Amino acid sequence: MGDKQNELSFxxxxxxxxxxxxxxxxxxxxxxxxxxxxxKVISVILSMGxxxxxxxxxxxxxxxxxxxxxxCHGSIAVGKVVHPPVKxxxxxxxxxxxxxxxxxxxxxxxxxxxxxxxxxxxxAVFKPLSFPQANETCLMCHDGIAETIKKAVxxxxxxxxxxxxxxxxxxxxxxxKLLKVEVPKLCFGCHDAMExxxxxxxxxxxxxxxCLGCHQPHGGANRTLLKEKFTDKNYLPFDEKEFALCFSxxxxxxxxxxxxxxxxxxxxxxxxxxxxxxxxxxxxGGRSCRVCHELHASKGPKLIxxxxxxxxxxxxxxxxxxxxxxxxxxxxxxxKKYDRLKPVENKKGR
Ligand code: HEC
Ligand code: HEC
Ligand code: HEC
Ligand code: HEC
Ligand code: HEC
Ligand code: HEC
Ligand code: HEC
Numbered sequence: 001m002g003d004k005q006n007e008l009s010f011x012x013x014x015x016x017x018x019x020x021x022x023x024x025x026x027x028x029x030x031x032x033x034x035x036x037x038x039x040k041v042i043s044v045i046l047s048m049g050x051x052x053x054x055x056x057x058x059x060x061x062x063x064x065x066x067x068x069x070x071x072c073h074g075s076i077a078v079g080k081v082v083h084p085p086v087k088x089x090x091x092x093x094x095x096x097x098x099x100x101x102x103x104x105x106x107x108x109x110x111x112x113x114x115x116x117x118x119x120x121x122x123x124a125v126f127k128p129l130s131f132p133q134a135n136e137t138c139l140m141c142h143d144g145i146a147e148t149i150k151k152a153v154x155x156x157x158x159x160x161x162x163x164x165x166x167x168x169x170x171x172x173x174x175x176x177k178l179l180k181v182e183v184p185k186l187c188f189g190c191h192d193a194m195e196x197x198x199x200x201x202x203x204x205x206x207x208x209x210x211c212l213g214c215h216q217p218h219g220g221a222n223r224t225l226l227k228e229k230f231t232d233k234n235y236l237p238f239d240e241k242e243f244a245l246c247f248s249x250x251x252x253x254x255x256x257x258x259x260x261x262x263x264x265x266x267x268x269x270x271x272x273x274x275x276x277x278x279x280x281x282x283x284x285g286g287r288s289c290r291v292c293h294e295l296h297a298s299k300g301p302k303l304i305x306x307x308x309x310x311x312x313x314x315x316x317x318x319x320x321x322x323x324x325x326x327x328x329x330x331x332x333x334x335x336k337k338y339d340r341l342k343p344v345e346n347k348k349g350r
Contacts, residue, residue: 067091072120079172085141086171094137094170097124129170131163138164145218152219158190159218166190167217184211194296201297207249208296214245231288234309238279238286246289255279268325269343292317308332 066089068077077086085093102125119125129137139146149159158166167186168178175182181189188195198204207213215225222229222245230245240252254264255274266273278286289295293303300306304319308330315331325339337344 076171080174081176081178082172083170083178094129094134095126096129098127101125131165134165134170135159135163138168138170148216148218148220151221152225153221154219154223154225156217156219156225184209187211198297201294201299203299203301203303204297205295205303213249234288234291235285236288243289265325265340266338267340268338269340271343273338 067073068086068089073091077089127133139149149155164170167180169180170178173179179186184195198208214227216227217225219225220227223232224230226245228244228248229241231242233242236242238255240247240256243252243255251263253260254266254272255278257263258272258275258279259270260267260272260275261270264272264274277292278289280286290305291308292305294305295303298304298306300319301321302319305317307314308317309315310331313331317328317330317332319328320326324341325337325344327335327337329335333350334347336346
C-alpha cells in the first residue's frame with residue numbers, strides 16, 4: 001500500500017477492533033466523496049467480518065500514539081507557533097471529560113451507524129470549552145495575564161466579555177503569540193469603525209499599522225487600554241507626564257523648548273508654537289495635543305483636525321500649510337500664520 005499505508009494508520013491507544021472501524025469510517029468518507037459503490041463494498045467487508053490487515057493499522061516508524069499523531073487531530077499541533085501544552089500532548093489539561101455523557105457506542109457495526117459515529121470506542125466525551133470556562137483554564141497557567149486583567153483600569157470588553165479565544169487560537173497559529181489573525185486585522189474584526197476611519201482618512205499616523213504601539217490588548221494602568229498616560233482633558237496645566245504616550249516615541253523637546261531650530265516644524269522663526277500653545281497659554285491653561293491633532297488619522301496633513309473642541313462646543317478649524325509654515329483659522333482666533341524662515345508679525349489679540 002506504500003504511502004497509503006501511512007495515511008491509513010491510526011493511534012494504537014484504541015483496541016485494534018476500533019482501529020478497524022476507524023479505517024472503515026475513513027474509507028466511508030472517501031466513498032461519500034467518490035461514489036456510492038464504495039458503501040456497498042464496505043458493507044460487504046463488514047458482513048464478511050473482515051477487518052483490515054494488521055499492517056495497515058500500524059504506526060509509521062517513530063510515530064507515538066497520541067491524539068495529534070492520529071488522523072483525528074493531526075492538524076492541531078502543527079503551525080508556526082504551537083502552544084506548549086498542545087505540543088506536549090497535554091490535551092486533558094484543558095479538555096475535561098464529561099463523566100455524565102456516554103461515548104457513542106461503536107459496537108453497532110452497521111454502516112448506517114458507523115456513518116454517524118464520530119468517536120472511536122474508549123474515547124472520552126469532552127465538555128465543550130467556551131467562555132467563561134476557557135478563560136479560567138487559560139488563566140490557571142497565565143497568572144501574569146490574570147493579574148493584568150484584574151488591575152486594568154479600563155478592562156477590554158473583548159477579554160472580559162468575549163474571552164481569550166476571541167483573539168487567540170488555543171492550539172496553534174501561523175501568527176506569533178497564537179493570534180488568530182495579525183494585528184491590525186484582528187482589531188478590525190470588532191472595530192470596524194476604526195477600519196472605516198483609516199480607509200477614509202488617508203493621512204495616517206504611522207504607528208496605526210500596529211495598534212500595539214499605543215494600546216495594550218489586555219488592558220493596563222491607563223484609560224482606553226493605553227500603554228502610557230495620555231490625558232483625557234483638552235485644557236490643562238502643562239505636565240510632561242500627561243503626554244507620556246506621545247513622548248514614548250517623540251522627543252519632548254518639540255514642546256518643552258521655548259526657542260527651537262529643527263526640533264519642530266511648528267515654529268515662527270525660532271519661536272516654538274507648540275511651546276506657546278501647550279505651555280504658555282495661561283488664560284485657559286495649556287492645550288492637549290488632541291485639541292489640534294487627530295490620534296489615528298486625518299484628511300489633511302500633520303494629523304490636524306478639521307474640528308476642535310472648546311468647553312462643550314465643537315468648533316470648525318481650518319489649517320492651511322505652505323512650504324515654510326502655515327496658517328490656522330478657528331473660533332480660537334482669526335487667521336494666524338507661522339513661517340520658519342521669515343517670522344510672521346500676526347496682529348495682536350484674537
Ligand atoms: C490550552 C488549552 C487547550 C489545550 C492544551 C488543548 N485544547 Fe483543544 N480547545 C481548547 C479551547 C479553548 C477550545 C475551544 C476553541 C474555540 O472556542 O475557539 C478547544 C477546542 C478543541 C476542539 C474543537 C474545535 C477545534 O478547534 O477543532 C478539538 C477537537 C480540540 N480542542 C482538540 C484538542 C486536542 C486533541 C488537544 C491535545 C493535542 C487539545 N485540544 C489541547 C483548549 C485547549
Ligand atoms: C483583543 C484580543 C485579545 C484578547 C481577547 C486576549 N488577548 Fe492575549 N494577546 C493579544 C495580543 C494582540 C497579544 C500580543 C501582544 C504583544 O505582542 O505585545 C497578546 C499576547 C498574549 C500573551 C503573550 C504574553 C504577552 O503578554 O504578550 C499571552 C500569554 C496572552 N496574550 C494570553 C491571553 C489570555 C490568557 C487571554 C484571556 C484571559 C487573552 N490573552 C485575551 C490579544 C488578545
Ligand atoms: C498548562 C498550562 C497552560 C495553559 C492551561 C494555557 N497555557 Fe498558554 N502557554 C503556556 C506555556 C508554558 C507557554 C510558553 C511560555 C510563555 O510564553 O508563557 C504559553 C504561551 C502562550 C502564549 C504566547 C505564545 C507566544 O507565541 O509567545 C499565548 C498567547 C497563550 N499561551 C495563550 C493561552 C490561552 C489563550 C490559553 C487558554 C485557551 C492558554 N494559553 C492556556 C502554558 C499554558
Ligand atoms: C472580540 C471583539 C474585539 C476585538 C477582537 C478587539 N476589541 Fe477592542 N473592544 C471591543 C469592545 C466590545 C469594546 C467596548 C466597546 C467599544 O468601545 O467599542 C472594545 C473597546 C476597545 C477600546 C476602548 C477601551 C476604552 O476603555 O474605551 C480600545 C482602545 C480597543 N478596544 C482596542 C482594541 C485593539 C487595539 C484591538 C486589537 C489588538 C481590539 N480592540 C480587538 C471588542 C473587541
Ligand atoms: C499613536 C497611538 C495610537 C495608535 C497607534 C492607535 N491608537 Fe487607538 N487611541 C489612541 C488614543 C490616545 C486614544 C484615546 C482617544 C482620545 O484621547 O481622544 C485611542 C482610542 C482608541 C479607541 C477608542 C475609541 C476612540 O476612537 O476614541 C479605539 C477603539 C482605538 N483607539 C482603536 C485602535 C486601533 C484598532 C488601532 C490600530 C489600528 C489603534 N487604536 C492605534 C492612540 C492610538
Ligand atoms: C509608537 C510610536 C508613536 C507614538 C506613541 C506616537 N507617535 Fe506620533 N508619530 C510616530 C511616527 C513614527 C511618526 C512619523 C515620523 C515623525 O513625524 O516623527 C509620527 C508622526 C506624528 C505627527 C506628524 C504627522 C504627519 O502627518 O506628519 C504627529 C502630529 C504626531 N505623530 C502626533 C502624536 C501624538 C499627539 C502622540 C501622542 C498621543 C503620538 N504622536 C504618539 C510615532 C508615534
Ligand atoms: C495648537 C495646535 C497644536 C497643538 C496643541 C499641538 N500641535 Fe503638534 N503640530 C501642530 C502643527 C500646526 C504642526 C505642523 C507643523 C508644520 O510642519 O508646519 C504640528 C506638528 C507636530 C508634529 C510633527 C513634527 C513637528 O514637530 O513638526 C508632531 C510629532 C506633533 N505636532 C506632536 C504634538 C504633540 C505630542 C502635542 C501635544 C503634547 C502637540 N503636537 C500639540 C499643532 C499643534
